[in-house]
Every structure is written in C-alpha cells, then in structure tokens.
Amino acid sequence: MDSNIERVEQYLRGVRAPDYISDSHRQQLRQQILGQIAERRSAAGHRRRWEVVTALAALICVAGAIGAFIVVKYGAVGQGPASVNQFASEGLEPAPSLSTPDANGTTGVAQAARDLRDMDAAPQKDSTELVQVIESEVNGRLASRMLIPKRQLSSNQMKSLREGDPEIRVQKLLVTLPAAARTEMSQLRRAGKGENLGTQERQMKGRVFLFKRERYTLHDGTTVTLSVGEPKDMRQPLPPVPEGNQP
Amino acid sequence: MTDNALECSLGSRTENVDEDQVLVRRAQRDTEAAGRLYDKYYREILGYIYHSTLDRTVSEDLTSNIFLAAFRHLGRYPWRQVRFRAWLYRIATNEIRMHYRRQRYARTADLEAKRGIAEGSAPCADESPAVAEEYCLLHRALLLLPLKYRTVIILRYFEGRPIAEIVDITGRREGTIKSQLHRGLNQLHEILVRWGVLRE
Numbered sequence: 001m002d003s004n005i006e007r008v009e010q011y012l013r014g015v016r017a018p019d020y021i022s023d024s025h026r027q028q029l030r031q032q033i034l035g036q037i038a039e040r041r042s043a044a045g046h047r048r049r050w051e052v053v054t055a056l057a058a059l060i061c062v063a064g065a066i067g068a069f070i071v072v073k074y075g076a077v078g079q080g081p082a083s084v085n086q087f088a089s090e091g092l093e094p095a096p097s098l099s100t101p102d103a104n105g106t107t108g109v110a111q112a113a114r115d116l117r118d119m120d121a122a123p124q125k126d127s128t129e130l131v132q133v134i135e136s137e138v139n140g141r142l143a144s145r146m147l148i149p150k151r152q153l154s155s156n157q158m159k160s161l162r163e164g165d166p167e168i169r170v171q172k173l174l175v176t177l178p179a180a181a182r183t184e185m186s187q188l189r190r191a192g193k194g195e196n197l198g199t200q201e202r203q204m205k206g207r208v209f210l211f212k213r214e215r216y217t218l219h220d221g222t223t224v225t226l227s228v229g230e231p232k233d234m235r236q237p238l239p240p241v242p243e244g245n246q247p
Numbered sequence: 248m249t250d251n252a253l254e255c256s257l258g259s260r261t262e263n264v265d266e267d268q269v270l271v272r273r274a275q276r277d278t279e280a281a282g283r284l285y286d287k288y289y290r291e292i293l294g295y296i297y298h299s300t301l302d303r304t305v306s307e308d309l310t311s312n313i314f315l316a317a318f319r320h321l322g323r324y325p326w327r328q329v330r331f332r333a334w335l336y337r338i339a340t341n342e343i344r345m346h347y348r349r350q351r352y353a354r355t356a357d358l359e360a361k362r363g364i365a366e367g368s369a370p371c372a373d374e375s376p377a378v379a380e381e382y383c384l385l386h387r388a389l390l391l392l393p394l395k396y397r398t399v400i401i402l403r404y405f406e407g408r409p410i411a412e413i414v415d416i417t418g419r420r421e422g423t424i425k426s427q428l429h430r431g432l433n434q435l436h437e438i439l440v441r442w443g444v445l446r447e
C-alpha cells in the first residue's frame with residue numbers, strides 16, 4: 001500500500017504544472033481593487049463628515065432643548081411697559097414687575113433670571129413677608145387667592161410678586177372665569193364700577209389682614225367679589241401690585 | 248548546517264509575516280500598500296486556481312472574486328489566528344468549492360473529463376505539448392477524486408504548501424489532512440493504474 005503511495009508521490013513530483021499568467025487581467029484587477037479602496041476611503045471621509053455634522057446638530061438640539069427648558073422655567077413672557085422684560089416662573093402667575101434695572105439702568109435677562117432664582121429661594125431662606133392678599137369669589141364661591149409676599153433679593157432690593165396660594169391649588173377650589181368674563185371684569189375694575197361691600201378683618205398666615213371688598217356684576221349676571229387684604233399693622237405703603245391675570 | 252538552515256527559514260518566515268502584517272494594516276487606507284500586497288500574492292493565487300480548474304477564464308474570474316473579497320474584508324482579517332497567505336488560500340479554496348457547486352461539477356465531471364477541456368480554456372498553451380498533455384491527464388484523474396482530496400493534493404504537490412499551512416487553509420486538523428492525503432493518493436493511484444499511466 002505504502003509503495004503505491006510512494007509511486008504516486010514520485011509521479012506527482014515529476015509532473016510539471018503549467019503556469020498561467022495574464023498581465024492584462026492582473027492590471028485590470030489591480031486597478032479595480034485600488035479604485036474600490038480609494039472609493040471606500042472617500043465614502044468613509046464623507047461618512048465621517050456626516051457623523052460630525054449629525055453630532056453637531058444633535059448637540060445644538062440638546063442645547064436648544066436645555067435653553068427652552070430654562071426659558072420655560074424662568075422664561076420671558078414678553079415685554080411690559082417701558083420695554084421691561086416680563087418673566088414667569090413655572091407654576092406662578094406672570095409677574096410683569098419682576099425684572100429690575102441694573103446699575104446702568106438697563107434690564108438684562110440674566111439679572112431677571114437671577115432675581116427669579118432669588119425669589120424662588122426666598123421661602124427657604126425665610127426672607128419673605130406676606131404684604132397683600134387678593135381673593136376673588138365667583139357667584140359666592142372662592143375662585144382664587146393670590147398671595148403677594150415681599151422678598152429680599154441678593155441685591156438687597158425688596159420685591160413683591162403675585163403667587164397663587166398653594167393651599168388653594170392643592171384643594172382645587174378654583175372656579176375659572178372664561179377669558180371674555182375676565183376681560184369684562186378688568187374693564188369694570190378699571191372703570192371703578194365695583195360695589196363697595198366694606199372691609200372685613202381676617203387672620204392670614206398668622207397675621208391680621210383687613211380686606212377691602214368690592215362686588216362686580218358682569219353682563220350675564222355673574223357676580224365677582226374681589227377682596228384685597230393688607231396687614232392691619234403695615235406701616236409702609238405697598239408698591240403697586242400689577243394688574244396681571246384677573247380671576 | 249541544519250540549524251542554520253532552520254534559523255534562516257524561521258527568520259525569513261517571521262520577516263514575511265511581519266511584512267504582511269504591516270502591509271495589511273496599511274492597505275486598509277493606503278492604496279500603495281494594497282497594490283504591493285496584491286502584487287505579492289496575485290500570481291500564487293491565480294496559479295492555485297488554475298491548477299485546480301485548468302480553465303483560464305474561470306481562473307481569472309475566481310481570482311478577481313478572491314482578491315475583491317479579500318480587500319473588501321481586509322478589516323476583518325483575523326491576524327492572530329491565521330497568516331495572510333493562508334487566509335487568501337482559504338478564500339481561494341472556498342471559491343473553488345463554490346465554483347464546483349455552482350457548476351454542479353460533480354454530475355458533469357465524468358463527461359467533461361472524457362471529452363477533455365474545452366477549447367476556450369485550452370490549458371498549457373504556452374507550455375510544451377508534452378508538459379501540457381501530462382498535466383491535463385493528471386488533472387482529469389484529479390477531477391475524479393472528491394474535492395477535499397483534490398484540494399489537499401494540489402496544495403501539497405503543486406503549490407508546495409507544508410502540512411501546517413494546509414491545516415491553516417482548510418481549518419482541519421493535521422491528522423485529518425494526512426489521512427485525506429493518504430486516501431486521495433491511493434484513489435489517484437488506482438485511477439492512474441487503471442488508465443495505464445502507472446504500473447500496478
């Protein structure tokens with residue numbers, strides 16, 4: 001058996017295998033391969049460029065989203081009188097008078113944002129003083145209660161800002177007036193067409209407040225009673241409370 | 248003397264492997280390195296395919312497929328497992344297998360062997376008629392062997408690959424390769440004896 005293998009091995013070693021070389025094929029294939037490599041390299045360059053562009057776009061989107069979040073949180077709601085920027089904090093009523101001019105007399109967004117942060121932080125620092133309460137009743141039901149605390153900012157300025165009473169919110173006692181009724185109510189209030197109901201003494205947040213009550217009757221018969229309360233022992237007159245959202 | 252020869256052989260192999268490693272790494276980005284790598288192995292691979300198929304057109308087609316596939320997947324080349332040459336031969340062996348599968352060669356092998364090789368792929372045109380005739384006869388005999396036996400015989404006796412490299416190329420164990428060689432040679436002997444090429 002092994003001699004058979006030896007014989008066939010010997011035979012195979014004696015056979016000369018023919019060679020085949022094709023220069024034209026070699027050149028053609030060479031060009032094709034190198035062309036493909038160059039193409040892939042260029043495609044990879046394009047892809048890398050697109051990746052960079054996509055990454056940048058994503059980065060801009062993220063930055064935009066963060067910016068939008070900040071604007072929503074401490075966002076400007078437009079410009080009030082005398083081109084003063086107006087801002088509103090999340091969950092709070094718009095506060096047209098919040099922005100304060102800086103030392104140069106100009107109002108900056110950064111300054112306003114700082115003020116808002118101070119205002120937000122003030123309750124934790126216990127540097128607030130409740131100076132006014134505005135209540136409204138629609139057809140005898142409590143519609144809203146706005147608290148106006150006076151807060152000391154980091155710039156040592158005292159500011160007041162309208163805030164909804166959190167207790168009222170939690171209890172969901174609010175009765176909302178349609179927009180048209182709110183506009184009518186504002187007009188009546190500006191025209192001074194309220195019926196004076198006298199004053200009422202009540203304790204709020206551990207302080208005695210004197211509420212001045214006025215009743216307004218809308219054209220559809222809805223009665224809105226507005227009570228503006230101030231601490232009985234308040235010495236200084238309050239800065240004017242901006243007329244923001246009426247109940 | 249033997250030691251010196253061994254050292255020399257080992258040295259040149261390491262050098263070759265290192266050169267291939269550098270070329271393969273560079274070839275993914277550098278067309279010049281890719282060209283050098285291609286030039287280095289083109290002739291070997293074309294020769295292997297030609298010895299396996301004895302068909303010039305098929306050899307060119309398969310060689311194109313092999314190199315295009317190899318350079319397309321150069322990034323996936325497993326450096327630590329197999330040498331570049333073995334990797335190329337492995338792709339080539341698979342291409343040959345696929346070629347025969349596509350052609351359903353198994354069914355027509357006998358017929359083709361009898362009627363000889365077609366004119367378009369006439370082998371050995373540049374060789375002397377005797378050389379051409381001798382290899383053609385052997386090739387006909389090889390075509391009658393199972394592909395796995397044919398592959399190891401061609402790799403061993405016509406490409407001059409050592410057993411260790413055939414192990415790398417085929418992915419089979421050394422014992423299996425030796426056994427396949429043994430069986431293949433036996434069958435080939437039987438055929439050649441039957442044809443009167445070898446004495447019994």
